[in-house]
Amino acid sequence: MERILDHFLRxxxxxxxxxxxxxxxxxxxxLLHDIGHGPLSHSSEQFFNFKHEEISAQVITRSPISDILDxxxxxxxxxxxxxxxxxSGRYTLISQLISSELDADxxxxxxxxSYFAGVGFGTIDLERIISMLRVFRGSGILENHAITLNKGKxxxxxxxxxxxxxxxxxxxxxxxxxxxxxIISAIxxxxxxxxxxxxxxxxxxLENDSAPSADQILAIxxxxxxxxxxxxxxxxxxxxxxxxxxIIERRLLKSIDLTxxxxxxxxxxxxxxxxxxxxxxxxxxxxxxxxxxxVVTPYKPYVVKPADDQPSVITNIFVNDDAGKPTEISQLxxxxxxxxxxxxxxxxxxxxxxxxxxxxxxxxxx
Amino acid sequence: MTYDNSRLRRLALISLVLQSAGRxxxxxxxxxxxxxxxxxxxxxxxxxxxxxxxxxxxxxxxLDNMKNYGWIExxxxxxxxxxxxxxxxxxNKYKQTGLSQLSKIxxxxxxxxxxxxxxxxxxxxxxxxxxxxxQIMSTLAFLRAQDPSMSExxxxxxxxxxxxxxxxxxxxxGRRIFAxxxxxxxxxxxxxx
Numbered sequence: 001m002e003r004i005l006d007h008f009l010r011x012x013x014x015x016x017x018x019x020x021x022x023x024x025x026x027x028x029x030x031l032l033h034d035i036g037h038g039p040l041s042h043s044s045e046q047f048f049n050f051k052h053e054e055i056s057a058q059v060i061t062r063s064p065i066s067d068i069l070d071x072x073x074x075x076x077x078x079x080x081x082x083x084x085x086x087x088s089g090r091y092t093l094i095s096q097l098i099s100s101e102l103d104a105d106x107x108x109x110x111x112x113x114s115y116f117a118g119v120g121f122g123t124i125d126l127e128r129i130i131s132m133l134r135v136f137r138g139s140g141i142l143e144n145h146a147i148t149l150n151k152g153k154x155x156x157x158x159x160x161x162x163x164x165x166x167x168x169x170x171x172x173x174x175x176x177x178x179x180x181x182x183i184i185s186a187i188x189x190x191x192x193x194x195x196x197x198x199x200x201x202x203x204x205x206l207e208n209d210s211a212p213s214a215d216q217i218l219a220i221x222x223x224x225x226x227x228x229x230x231x232x233x234x235x236x237x238x239x240x241x242x243x244x245x246x247i248i249e250r251r252l253l254k255s256i257d258l259t260x261x262x263x264x265x266x267x268x269x270x271x272x273x274x275x276x277x278x279x280x281x282x283x284x285x286x287x288x289x290x291x292x293x294x295v296v297t298p299y300k301p302y303v304v305k306p307a308d309d310q311p312s313v314i315t316n317i318f319v320n321d322d323a324g325k326p327t328e329i330s331q332l333x334x335x336x337x338x339x340x341x342x343x344x345x346x347x348x349x350x351x352x353x354x355x356x357x358x359x360x361x362x363x364x365x366x
Numbered sequence: 367m368t369y370d371n372s373r374l375r376r377l378a379l380i381s382l383v384l385q386s387a388g389r390x391x392x393x394x395x396x397x398x399x400x401x402x403x404x405x406x407x408x409x410x411x412x413x414x415x416x417x418x419x420x421x422x423x424x425x426x427x428x429l430d431n432m433k434n435y436g437w438i439e440x441x442x443x444x445x446x447x448x449x450x451x452x453x454x455x456x457x458n459k460y461k462q463t464g465l466s467q468l469s470k471i472x473x474x475x476x477x478x479x480x481x482x483x484x485x486x487x488x489x490x491x492x493x494x495x496x497x498x499x500x501q502i503m504s505t506l507a508f509l510r511a512q513d514p515s516m517s518e519x520x521x522x523x524x525x526x527x528x529x530x531x532x533x534x535x536x537x538x539x540g541r542r543i544f545a546x547x548x549x550x551x552x553x554x555x556x557x558x559x
Contacts, residue, residue, distance in 0.1 A: 184370070263435060267463045291369050295427055346434045 001030035001104040013135035026094045028074045033083050038217045039225040043180050047187045050211045058214040085313040092144040100315035122166040128155040147318040147326045164298035177292050178253040185287040186243045253351040270363050293348045298341035301330040375410035378471040381464035384456040386489040391453045394418050398500035399492045419505040488550040502540035
């Protein structure tokens with residue numbers, strides 16, 4: 001965020017007047033917008049049924065964070081509006097840069113995730129992308145928004161493709177999603193058992209079937225979660241113990257991709273045979289054979305239209321065309337690759353313990 | 367069962383709404399009917415207030431999924447106002463799949479058969495209203511669900527502020543939703559109709 005705003009100052013798109021305040025706000029929102037994340041980042045939203053954005057808003061607007069922000073001359077309420085895309089004026093730029101199809105967060109995490117996942121793609125030309133950004137000088141829906149110069153379009157295209165590949169190969173990897181499903185099953189089972197002493201104090205909200213409060217989310221992290229799963233390996237309940245052993249010993253679930261043909265075959269008779277197969281293997285399908293479904297749109301091309309009564313922030317990417325007119329990137333004549341990435345991709349995977357997979361695959365054969 | 371309960375509930379509710387209605391014209395109308403049906407005991411989908419009233423991203427995404435599976439048919443209907451309306455139906459081809467999800471959910475949810483029966487009746491009644499009527503009615507219901515201490519009059523006043531494009535009389539007429547919902551809410555000892 002700091003680099004992007006500095007760049008705008010350097011090229012004269014933001015004046016010196018008021019820049020310090022804008023920079024402080026930009027850095028604060030960059031640091032705090034994800035403070036509401038629980039253990040294992042986005043995954044825990046599925047385990048515990050909460051939204052990190054709501055927790056972030058609560059944490060930002062109360063002590064001690066709000067006191068620190070007040071002392072720094074940054075309004076906590078403005079930060080929440082920036083995160084929610086309900087700002088107007090010059091803060092629109094910060095709001096777009098914190099969450100949009102081309103934002104500081106994605107520019108930050110893509111390269112890092114690519115490096116730590118050990119994959120060769122997902123690396124981006126950060127210098128080029130930033131240096132090609134300009135603040136739109138004009139009125140209309142793009143007022144106070146960042147756009148990209150025409151000669152920067154290839155770097156942006158590379159970033160969109162890189163992100164798409166990271167989703168396919170890393171973020172939605174079948175092993176990652178399978179591990180998440182096991183953790184969901186472990187937490188569900190432990191909540192249903194209602195055994196005294198089973199659920200540690202930090203996870204008390206599970207006993208009441210309620211969503212966690214901000215304090216409860218702040219009190220738990222990856223270590224709290226994994227130490228609990230480790231302990232549950234020795235639970236009296238054989239199912240909970242089995243699920244947790246599979247997680248800790250990394251005996252993760254295996255999957256079969258349900259293509260549309262297999263999806264319909266599954267619902268037209270394979271399901272019953274599959275459930276009988278699970279019974280023969282003494283596997284509780286309710287917990288160990290989930291169907292995981294997700295939809296991803298590698299690049300969302302539509303313009304977010306402002307609501308009648310509040311300002312909004314344009315979240316898709318605008319690039320100057322050959323004539324210098326800002327154009328939504330998938331509408332550029334040579335953007336065939338990006339146009340292909342605007343299509344939604346649907347994935348359904350049927351998970352099961354490894355010992356069932358070979359026989360399960362045979363059920364789908366004609 | 368290999369869908370988790372929450373997704374199975376979502377799929378079953380959407381299937382039930384579309385099968386009960388026969389067809390629903392308009393995305394807004396579909397969102398609002400599902401919102402009201404969801405509120406009589408399904409608790410299958412979370413809604414937030416959006417431009418036209420209660421709206422759910424997860425419902426929009428699930429409709430996309432179901433369309434992709436072929437369970438739901440979506441047809442574009444051009445209108446004279448340069449707008450396109452969308453007509454939704456549950457596909458006859460997969461009617462059995464929809465029914466099988468319903469029977470699974472009826473086994474899981476307490477009084478499941480009664481809930482599906484009440485939902486069918488409510489959806490049939492709601493589908494007779496226009497998209498504008500349902501925008502107003504679902505907004506009124508949403509506001510009172512968010513703040514149960516809010517009176518009907520207060521909900522009407524708030525809706526007038528949120529929807530200045532509607533006349534006061536139109537919004538006031540929307541109060542009939544409270545009487546309709548009362549008929550379909552869970553009551554102890556109520557028999558399936």
